[in-house]
Amino acid sequence: MAGIITHTTGVSGQHAQQRSRVDRDPVWVRWTLSFLAIGFAILFLVLPLVVVGVYALSEGLRVFLSALTDPDARSAIRLTLITAAIVVPANTLFGLVAAWAIARFRFRGRSLLITLIDLPFAISPVIAGLMLVLVFGLRGWFGSTLSDWGVQVIFSTPGIVLATLFITFPFVARELIPLLESQGSDQEESALTLGASGWQMFFRITLPNIRWGLLYGMILCNARAMGEFGAVSIVSGHIRGLTNTLPLHVEVLYNDYQLAAAFACASLLALLALFTLFLKIAVEWKLSRDARLAARDAIIETGLLPVRGDRSPRSTSPSTPTT
Amino acid sequence: MSIEALNITKRFGQFVALDDVSLHVRSGELLALLGPSGSGKTTLLRVIAGLELPDEGDVRFDGESVRDRHVRKRGVGFVFQHYALFRHMTVLENVAFGLRVKPRHERPRRAEIHDRVGELLRLVHLDGLAGRYPHELSGGQRQRVALARALAVRPRVLLLDEPFGALDAKVRAELRDWLRRLHEEIQLTSVFVTHDQDEALEVADRVVVMNRGKIEQIGTPEEVFHSPASAFVMDFLGQSNRFHGRVPGNSARQESISYVRPHEFELLKPSQSTRSIDATGSGDQLESMGVTGEIRKIYSASALVRIELSAADGRLVHVQISQEEFQRLAPSVGQTWTARPRRIRVFAADYQI
Amino acid sequence: MIRIGLRERCVRVINRQHSVLPGFGISLGLTLMYLGLVVLIPLSALVVKALGMTFEDFWQKAIADPRVMASYRVSLSAALVAGLVNSVFGFILAWVLVRYQFPGKRLLDAIVDLPFALPTAVSGIALVGLYASSGWLGGWLEGLGLKVAFAWPGIVIALTMIGLPFVVRTMQPAIEQLESESEEAAAILGATRGQTFRRVILPILVPPLLTGFALAFARGLGEFGSVYFIAGNLPMKTEIAPLMILIKLEQYDYHGAAAIGLVMLVASFALLLLINLLQAWTRHRSST
Numbered sequence: 024m025a026g027i028i029t030h031t032t033g034v035s036g037q038h039a040q041q042r043s044r045v046d047r048d049p050v051w052v053r054w055t056l057s058f059l060a061i062g063f064a065i066l067f068l069v070l071p072l073v074v075v076g077v078y079a080l081s082e083g084l085r086v087f088l089s090a091l092t093d094p095d096a097r098s099a100i101r102l103t104l105i106t107a108a109i110v111v112p113a114n115t116l117f118g119l120v121a122a123w124a125i126a127r128f129r130f131r132g133r134s135l136l137i138t139l140i141d142l143p144f145a146i147s148p149v150i151a152g153l154m155l156v157l158v159f160g161l162r163g164w165f166g167s168t169l170s171d172w173g174v175q176v177i178f179s180t181p182g183i184v185l186a187t188l189f190i191t192f193p194f195v196a197r198e199l200i201p202l203l204e205s206q207g208s209d210q211e212e213s214a215l216t217l218g219a220s221g222w223q224m225f226f227r228i229t230l231p232n233i234r235w236g237l238l239y240g241m242i243l244c245n246a247r248a249m250g251e252f253g254a255v256s257i258v259s260g261h262i263r264g265l266t267n268t269l270p271l272h273v274e275v276l277y278n279d280y281q282l283a284a285a286f287a288c289a290s291l292l293a294l295l296a297l298f299t300l301f302l303k304i305a306v307e308w309k310l311s312r313d314a315r316l317a318a319r320d321a322i323i324e325t326g327l328l329p330v331r332g333d334r335s336p337r338s339t340s341p342s343t344p345t346t
Numbered sequence: 347m348s349i350e351a352l353n354i355t356k357r358f359g360q361f362v363a364l365d366d367v368s369l370h371v372r373s374g375e376l377l378a379l380l381g382p383s384g385s386g387k388t389t390l391l392r393v394i395a396g397l398e399l400p401d402e403g404d405v406r407f408d409g410e411s412v413r414d415r416h417v418r419k420r421g422v423g424f425v426f427q428h429y430a431l432f433r434h435m436t437v438l439e440n441v442a443f444g445l446r447v448k449p450r451h452e453r454p455r456r457a458e459i460h461d462r463v464g465e466l467l468r469l470v471h472l473d474g475l476a477g478r479y480p481h482e483l484s485g486g487q488r489q490r491v492a493l494a495r496a497l498a499v500r501p502r503v504l505l506l507d508e509p510f511g512a513l514d515a516k517v518r519a520e521l522r523d524w525l526r527r528l529h530e531e532i533q534l535t536s537v538f539v540t541h542d543q544d545e546a547l548e549v550a551d552r553v554v555v556m557n558r559g560k561i562e563q564i565g566t567p568e569e570v571f572h573s574p575a576s577a578f579v580m581d582f583l584g585q586s587n588r589f590h591g592r593v594p595g596n597s598a599r600q601e602s603i604s605y606v607r608p609h610e611f612e613l614l615k616p617s618q619s620t621r622s623i624d625a626t627g628s629g630d631q632l633e634s635m636g637v638t639g640e641i642r643k644i645y646s647a648s649a650l651v652r653i654e655l656s657a658a659d660g661r662l663v664h665v666q667i668s669q670e671e672f673q674r675l676a677p678s679v680g681q682t683w684t685a686r687p688r689r690i691r692v693f694a695a696d697y698q699i
Numbered sequence: 700m701i702r703i704g705l706r707e708r709c710v711r712v713i714n715r716q717h718s719v720l721p722g723f724g725i726s727l728g729l730t731l732m733y734l735g736l737v738v739l740i741p742l743s744a745l746v747v748k749a750l751g752m753t754f755e756d757f758w759q760k761a762i763a764d765p766r767v768m769a770s771y772r773v774s775l776s777a778a779l780v781a782g783l784v785n786s787v788f789g790f791i792l793a794w795v796l797v798r799y800q801f802p803g804k805r806l807l808d809a810i811v812d813l814p815f816a817l818p819t820a821v822s823g824i825a826l827v828g829l830y831a832s833s834g835w836l837g838g839w840l841e842g843l844g845l846k847v848a849f850a851w852p853g854i855v856i857a858l859t860m861i862g863l864p865f866v867v868r869t870m871q872p873a874i875e876q877l878e879s880e881s882e883e884a885a886a887i888l889g890a891t892r893g894q895t896f897r898r899v900i901l902p903i904l905v906p907p908l909l910t911g912f913a914l915a916f917a918r919g920l921g922e923f924g925s926v927y928f929i930a931g932n933l934p935m936k937t938e939i940a941p942l943m944i945l946i947k948l949e950q951y952d953y954h955g956a957a958a959i960g961l962v963m964l965v966a967s968f969a970l971l972l973l974i975n976l977l978q979a980w981t982r983h984r985s986s987t
């Protein structure tokens with residue numbers, strides 16, 4: 024399911040400008056479709072965002088600020104940050120390792136492995152939470168053993184971390200696998216023939232080449248980790264000041280009819296979403312620019328593009344991705 | 347039907363693709379638009395087809411302006427470089443498309459469409475493949491489906507954009523002969539675009555050589571090859587040796603370039619005076635004395651023998667002689683020989699590659 | 700000796716092609732271990748729990764319970780309608796984004812991803828803010844006799860918002876890849892713009908459109924956060940299937956929760972399979 028989240032190519036501006044006179048839609052079609060598209064986007068995307076901001080400030084700045092500095096809210100923010108601080112690095116590391124194995128080697132069961140990595144995207148977050156309860160809950164597989172040892176998973180931080188780990192498991196790997204595949208292993212193999220060790224090859228060749236894709240995957244992973252609701256709400260137990268993450272805190276406030284406070288906390292999460300979108304666009308721009316440069320180099324090399332004057336275009340073009 | 351393009355100018359942003367181009371295609375002829383990429387040849391073809399609207403100028407079919415007539419009603423057949431076959435339709439559906447989208451009152455009956463498609467597929471030697479999808483065909487077969495599809499609507503002119511561009515060399519040569527014969531058979535006014543000089547010279551009745559949005563020369567293959575009108579045409583059609591120099595007797599000291607085709611040299615034992623012209627020597631000297639130098643390489647494993655001569659200033663001169671000549675003279679690598687041109691063409695140096 | 704033999708056997712079993720690149724064993728090993736711990740153990744816990752029930756028990760809890768059955772109906776119908784709405788408007792949005800130039804286009808393109816980035820709880824209360832009877836649009840709609848929040852239409856609205864990017868982001872590359880030559884060829888052959896759209900463009904875009912629909916539908920079936928706020932969660936009326944799992948867990952009915960979970964899991968797998976087939980079809984269509 025994540026395949027399409029991560030492979031958005033963005034707007035292709037030149038494409039639209041180059042249309043010839045025949046494959047352009049009639050003016051009335053263009054106006055109607057544009058009106059429908061923009062209207063739909065405003066109704067379903069812009070208005071919800073605006074309403075959060077307006078309601079958050081509806082009872083004044085003081086209420087807004089006190090909602091965010093309330094001890095319960097602060098502990099919810101802290102728990103959210105702690106969760107993300109554990110989950111994002113763990114899944115990043117896993118994503119790198121898994122992408123390396125899957126993109127660089129061919130082995131039996133490879134496509135099954137890819138499907139399994141995708142699995143958390145296909146499963147309802149509520150089911151993810153349910154699974155963890157069945158494993159770690161008091162009547163679950165390991166629950167009683169663990170509680171004998173004094174370890175509590177469900178209704179406590181480890182459960183929240185595990186649930187988030189499960190939900191955000193595929194983001195980085197799904198981003199890196201196609202990227203590594205499209206880059207091929209030529210550069211890595213030549214590094215090896217030049218005498219680099221495995222780690223040298225990884226840190227000097229592989230990582231620099233995938234760094235934007237990696238960052239992109241981490242951004243998406245982080246956004247989901249901080250915002251997850253369904254899975255976390257099942258394993259958290261809603262203990263105020265202890266096991267509430269920020270999205271759960273929003274729910275508690277909402278159920279208490281503290282609407283302004285609920286919207287205030289929600290607006291914090293909305294800001295996080297906007298920030299994520301902004302970073303995502305920046306990284307996408309960077310990725311597409313690298314791809315464009317690489318494509319241009321390839322065209323010049325194969326001589327498809329007429330180069331005037333300069334007979335050695337390679338010396339003047341800003342060369343390959345590492346710059 | 348004749349085609350006239352009158353003073354066509356077409357710009358894409360800053361780039362001038364066609365700069366005041368005029369062209370007359372005679373009824374029934376097969377015309378080639380030849381030029382390097384970016385020369386405007388494809389744009390001209392698309393303007394004639396109605397796919398692009400010219401910024402200035404007019405397009406006339408049989409004297410009647412079609413500039414503002416929509417491509418749908420212009421009655422042209424167009425074969426795209428990559429064929430643009432509809433992937434989700436069979437060969438039959440592709441060829442029948444133009445007939446099936448006609449307004450109801452003009453649309454032929456089902457049986458008629460079927461017959462017409464069968465007839466066309468026989469014409470392009472694809473009978474029996476009507477049920478195939480494009481991805482099940484070879485490149486040459488797709489090309490012919492595209493042609494049949496274009497012909498199905500009985501166009502008044504046929505336009506082909508790089509018709510053999512995407513094919514491998516052998517299929518290309520076959521299709522070239524085939525297109526020539528097909529044209530003789532159906533006698534439809536046809537224009538095709540190509541960057542391959544052999545293709546243009548071999549297939550077309552007349553060749554239009556284009557460069558940088560302008561027409562350099564229009565003529566029969568013989569005319570453009572043997573009497574190039576400009577340095578560009580000279581350079582573009584076949585290999586040639588260039589010698590910089592001044593036009594003899596021109597007091598304005600205008601820079602000029604002399605061209606000699608490799609097969610227009612004769613190879614001689616060096617004369618007593620071993621003095622040879624340098625690279626800036628004038629056409630006069632070149633004509634009387636030729637170029638003397640050491641043979642660097644001989645490629646004799648082909649119909650004509652190619653010899654590379656290294657002149658005194660180090661530049662290479664390419665010479666082509668027949669096998670008989672080669673046997674008779676028996677030149678070998680390392681010897682010094684003189685290449686004397688039988689024919690020199692001099693152009694003012696107003697163009698750069 | 701034994702170790703080497705084992706290693707060779709492992710390599711033979713896994714049957715990988717020879718490669719000079721290092722790190723195959725360790726990276727695959729770590730991947731499988733992590734995958735096992737985080738995904739496979741919990742997954743098998745659910746399956747084992749559900750299959751540990753007698754068939755009758757399973758039937759009673761997952762199918763025969765009218766409240767559970769009603770929740771399936773609500774989930775399916777709302778996800779279906781939302782998917783259809785998105786198929787239409789997502790297609791239009793993608794078409795406009797790829798084909799037209801207008802001010803604010805990049806912004807529009809960026810904001811399509813909002814539902815991916817916005818926590819579902821935020822989407823949920825935002826929609827309540829809009830569609831509750833005291834909300835910006837809710838009062839006006841109720842005047843027209845349409846109750847949205849805390850009713851079935853509210854669920855559809857939430858799922859529409861959540862599913863929109865799936866359709867848009869599936870359609871965009873497909874529309875970009877349409878060759879303009881096909882459209883030009885159709886026009887030269889005499890087709891009107893409408894005929895070109897119906898006969899040339901649409902057939903190529905059907906597979907990606909179905910894929911986008913299936914993705915949005917699958918997401919809609921599993922969605923919880925946004926619906927939870929706006930649905931009102933009235934038994935037999937606006938309870939969705941994921942909510943039933945939560946309710947069963949709150950009643951400590953682990954078997955009931957696992958049974959419903961298994962039904963949903965099977966549905967997810969079926970959809971996942973369908974989506975993979977659709978994507979293969981798309982690739983087939985778009986490669987000559």
